[in-house]
Amino acid sequence: MSQAYARRPVCGRGADLLAVExxxxxxxxxxxxxxxxxxxxxxxxxxxxxxxxxxxxxxxxxxxxxxxxxxxxxxxxxxxxxxxxxxxxxxxxxxxxxxxxxxxxxSVRVHSHHLVQHDTTVVSRQTLATLPGRLRKAQRGFERTGGSHGVGVFTPSGELVLAREDVGRHNAMDKAVGASFQRGQLPLSGRIALVSGRASFELVQKAWVAGVSVIAAVSAPSTLAVDLAAEAGMTLIGFLRGDSMNVYTRPERITD
Missing domain, CATH: 3.10.20.10 (Ubiquitin-like (UB roll))
Incomplete structure (x- = not known):
């Protein structure tokens, strides 16, 4: 099986360690x-x-x-x-x-069997602010190459349950969901999902299918991601950077 990282030459200055695709x-x-x-x-x-x-x-x-x-x-x-x-x-x-x-x-739409709109999970702003740093520490691939996306699954108290990386953000989410599937931990009720980049429609949909009620992103969401989160009854957070964040849907799950 191929390795996850490989070196490629850089013109005029040796080689870089890159994520394998x-x-x-x-x-x-x-x-x-x-x-x-x-x-x-x-x-x-x-x-x-x-x-x-x-x-x-x-x-x-x-x-x-x-x-x-x-x-x-x-x-x-x-x-x-x-x-x-x-x-x-x-x-x-x-x-x-x-x-x-x-x-x-x-065929793009996949509907969840989990009624996440009734999930009573709450998480504090202070806890949310710590999640990107905790996920970043678990992103060994990003640390080595700068070329991988990460997905972390957390408890409402901020404990990292698992983290997965991949060059494809959707693959990182599928790996996290697949790991939870193998562990018998689906649906992911009472869990917070964090993505290291933007929140696209497909990532919100995959999180919804997995039973996640709160999903956060370090970067921006798309319009379809916000619309789907609202339809599903999910809490969607974007631009989670330090103490700053934008809450787009179901803000009652975020406490001060």
Whole structure:
């Protein structure tokens, strides 16, 4: 398996350590389903998180086996207990886009089975202000290369439950969701999700599907991200930098 980092020459001054970007094919029931450009590592988490956030699986009982192929590089095979019950389409996701290759606008929307609008989780502004620094300390890939996105899952008291990185922000979220899936920790009720960059529609949607009621971003959200958070009953926070933050939806979950 490829390493997550590799050196490449820089004209006139040695070499830089860069995050590796390689394709990963996800096969389900012997059928090629998706190809995503990702940083090597945590492949099973990525595959299971992708299948969960795309609504293809709903729980561990839906999965018979998930394995990284030893004879074919960069391929994960997942076998389900039942048939692959989705519309006929393949996914091709780049490191910057997690919804590319879907066959229609309708297929972009994945609805959550979790009623996050009723989640009574609250978190203080003071705790929120500490989260970016705690996630940054866990981002070893970013520290080494400056080229990876991070997603952290926190308790309302600010404890880091897990962190995942990838060149694709959607892959980092899928890895975090997949790790929670493997640990039997879904839905992520009572948890705070933090993304190291901007909050896009796809990241908010994946967090919603995973049962997250509070999602924060270091950078800006998009209009669709705000609209989806409002529809889902999620609390969406942007520009979380030090003591400064913008709360776009459901501000009653943020305490002083």
């Amino acid at each position: 390689e394709p990963l094919e996800i096969r389900v029931n012997d059928r090629p389903l998706a190809v995503t450009m990702r940083t090597p590592g945590n492949e099973l988490e990525l595959a299971l998180g992708f299948l969960y956030t795309e609504g293809i699986i709903a729980g561990p009982s839906d999965v018979v086996t998930a394995r990284l192929c030893t004879d074919t590089p960069n391929v994960v095979e997942v076998r389900l207990t039942g048939p692959l019950d989705i519309e006929a389409r393949n996914f091709y996701t780049t490191s910057s886009c997690g919804v590319c290759g879907k066959a229609s606008i309708d």
